[in-house]
Amino acid sequence: MAKADDTPPGEPLSVRQGYMLAVLVLVAALTLVAIYATGAGARERAMSEARLSAEADQVVARLRQQLLTYELVTRGGVSLLAAIQRPNQRQWRNYTDGLDLSQRFPAMLGLCYAASMSPAELQDFQLEQRAASRQLFRVDPPGARAEYGPVVLLEPQTMASADVVGFDMLTEPVQAVAMEAARSSAAARITAPLPMMQEGAGPGLVIYAPVYRSGIVPANPAARPAALSGWVCAPFSIDPFVASALPAGSGGLSVRIVDIGEDDAEADDLPLFPLDSAAFPDADADGVRHSLVEQVYGRRWRLEFHQARTGGSGGLLGPAGTIALGVLASLLLFALAMILARTQSRAQDIAARMSDSYRRSELRFRSAIRFSAIGKALLDRDGRIIDANLALADVVRTSPEELMGRMFGSLFTGGDNAAEARARAASGSVYRVTRELHRDDGDIRHVHLTYAQVPGEHGQDVASLVQVEDITDRLRAEARVLALNRTLETRVALRTRELTRANEELESFAYTISHDLRAPLRAIDGFSRMVAERHADAFDDVGRGYVARVRAATLRMGELIDALLKMSRVSRSELKREPLDLSAMARDILSELAQGDPGREVEVVIEPGMVASGDSVLVRNLLGNLLGNAWKFTRETPAARIMFQRVGQGGEEWFEVSDNGIGFDQAYAGKLFRPFQRLHAADEFGGEGIGLASVKRIIERHGGTISGEGVVGKGARFRFTLPDEPASG
Structure with missing residues (x-):
């Protein structure tokens, strides 16, 4: 009999076996860590020592290279002194300038020459310097000595090194030792560390190269002190010298x-x-x-x-660090194995729940198809029905059982296979077509089909899900709506023709009235003029006044007829939109008004750059009426002011014409845009009362709006819009 935890071949491990495997992983990992840790510390230290030895050799090589360079610099000075017994300051400066010490050798403080002199030679040198420069060459420190080694040449000279010239280096014990060694060995020698080279330079060293007279080094060391001419010295700071050699x-x-x-x-x-x-x-x-x-x-x-010791690859973890890291990795592996073992049973539970969830999902899918109010069917790859719901059976007028196994395409007639193929290619996995369905009873129905690809179970041949929606009633309703629309269009066309005919008759009536009214008006005006001219003596003043009133009334009547015709032309003319410069147009209109009334002084403010789209003739008429009213109603104002600008509020913009004239009572603003309505007496301000009515019609033909505000004695302002969109005219 098999044990409960025995695992058949090919089956997953049990939870207990998983735990045992995790323990084995932990033991094996710790064993490997112990083996590695025994020699890890020694290996890492040996590697670190080898790396440090290599870096040390590189640092020493760089230091030697720099010292060799300094020696070559001093040897160059020795060669110069051998060629020229005692070069002057300018020659020494030219030599050092060619070396470019500050850029090529930042640690070097300069290049100097210390002459080896007896007391008599020093006295001769001082006399020469006084004769050449009229200055006494002083030796520091002063005093009588058997031998002197003063610095006579130094370049470059700075504020910190100026006092070095004249310093007797043989008085400094550390430097004297190096100078004596260089003289005896006829080779370059370096000093011991000097605590302070010069002010601000810090500790340093000096390398000395001996200079022998005529450039010949005596073979006998005992003869070298007498043949010595001096030393070329190169002082340099220690800190930058060493820092430049470090990696x-x-x-x-x-x-x-x-x-x-x-x-x-x-x-x-x-x-x-x-x-x-x-x-x-x-x-x-x-x-x-x-x-x-x-x-x-x-x-x-x-x-x-x-x-x-560092934390990088070159650092030393040591045995303890290696063991700690290995133990941590072992514990992580153990935890991972434990997690895998514990999740095995959970995976089995999840698989069982997923199987149950799949069965429930399948049941919900089947129920959703079967009890849906829209007809649905599952098709195989050949287009046969393998499942159908009650709604589809109701559309076809049959039972679901009779639909099983039937070719789905046989239910429809009049299909366009090419159009259906194009719809399938354009839409991908989901596409829609409209077909005619012929029932067995002969009724024809229009249906909307929606195909969607769906996967099936293993062993099943489900290829697609099709949704069948009966749209016959909707199409019939749309047909009725289209018929009503056609009837409505016919009625609209009829009403348009009637309105056009009425406008034509109104235009004819306006011209007829104008012509018929002008004849009696001319007669009345002519006879009244004849009466006034021929029989004026037969009337007294009252009679002559009556005749004058008759003539004025006929003239007023003629002006009203002209205004009426002008307003009718505004409504009849064809609207031609084009870009307009309102600022330039306003300046032209106000210039014409000023020419017609040269005695007026009016302050005119026109905002530049105002543009709009509209009919140039109508818009000029519009601005002419508004600016003309502003000009007229500021006639009695001492400091007349007219403004034309663009204003905005809340994201909207208007064009505004304002003045500081007599204004009007806001209570009568509703009469502003009515024909023949006047808010001021005719004897005060002339006009027919039709200008603002024409302005309103022009604005409305352009699809805009206009409004007016006024205060008695403080002026008026009119705001209007001219939209860019074409308006029906």
């Missing part, structure tokens, strides 16, 4: 250089770099160390290097 980005690397004496003598350790020994890690500091001794121009330097 860039050397994180955690510390360097200490100690001068341990001459080649053939023992001396105390003199810190060379850095001067503060506390800046270098002590012996207990964590990391690796490397030390070496170098022979440097008669001195011995001990170079000590220390590389601190």
Whole structure:
């Protein structure tokens, strides 16, 4: 009998076996960590020491290269002095300028020449300097000595190094030792560390190269002091000298250089770099160390290097760090194995729930199809019905069982297979077509079909789901609506013809009335003029006044007839839209008004750049009426002012014509735009009362609006819009 936790071949592991496997993973990982950790510390330290030794060799090579360069610079000075027994300051400056010390050798403070002189030679040199420059060459420190080594040439000279010229280097013990060694060995020698080279330069060193008279070095060392002419010296600062040799980005690397004496003598350790020994890690500091001794121009330097432990690839984890990292990785693997083991049973539960959920989803899908109010059917790849709902059976007037196995396309006639193929290609997985369905009873129905691709179960051949919607009633309703629309269009056309005929008759009536009224008016005016001219003596003043009133009334009647015709032309003329410069048009109109009334002084303010779209003739008529009214009604105002500008509020913009004339009562604003309505007496201000009515008609023909506001004695303003969209005219 098999145990409960035995696992058949090919089946997943049980939960207990998963736990055992996790424990085995942990044990194996810890074993590997222990094996690796035993030698990891030694290997890492050996690698770090090798890297530090290589970096130390590179630093020493750079230091030697820089010292060799400094020696070559001093040797060049020696060659110059051999060719010229004693070069002057200008020749020495030309030589040093050609070297470009400040750019090529930043650590070097300059290049100098210290002459070797006896007291008599020093006295002769001072006399020569006084004769040449009328200045006494002073030696510092003063006093009588058997031998002098003053600096006679120095370049470049700065504020900090100006007092170096004349300094007797043989009086400085550290420098004197190096100078004596260079003279005896006929080779370049370097000093021990000097605490202060010059003001602001910090600690430094000086390398000396001996100069012999005529450039010939005596073979006998005992004869060299007498043949010595002087020394070429190159002082340089220690800090930039060493810093330039250190590798860039050397994180955690510390360097200490100690001068341990001459080649053939023992001396105390003199810190060379850095001067503060506390800046270098002590012996207990964590990391690796490397030390070496170098022979440097008669001195011995001990170079000590220390590389601190870092977190990078070059750092030292040590055995403890390696073990900790390995244990952490082992625990992570163990936790992962445990999670996999514990999730196995959950995966099985989830699979069971998903199977149950799938069955429920299948049941919901079947129920949704069967009880849907819209006809639906499942088709196989050949187009046969493998399932249909009651709504589809009701559309076809049959039962769902009779639909099973039938070709779905056989239910329809008059289909356009090419159009259906184009719709399928354009829409992809979902496409729609309209077909005619012929029932068995002979009734023809229009249906809207929506095809959608759906996947089937393994072993099933479900290819698509089709939705059948009976749209016969909707199409019939649309046909009725179209018929009503055609009837409505016919009625609209009839009403349009009637309105056109009425407008034509109105226009004919206006011309007829104008013609018929003008004849009696001319007769009345002519006879009244004849009476006034021929029989004026037969009337008294009252009678002559009556005749004058008759003539004035006939003239007024003629003006009203002309205004009526003018307003009818505004409504009849064809609207031609074009871009208009309203600012220029307003300036032209006001210029004409000023020419017609030259005695007026009116302040005119027109905003530049105002443009609109409209009929140029009608818009000029519009502005002429508004600006003409402003000109007319400011006649009695002492400081008349007329403005034409664009104003806006709440995202809307208007054109505004305003003045400071007599204004009007706002209570009568409703009469402004009615024909023949006047708010002022005719004897005060002339006009027919039709200008603003024409303005309103022009604005409305352009699809805009106009409004007027006024205050008695303070002026009026009119705001209007001219939309860019074409308006029916």
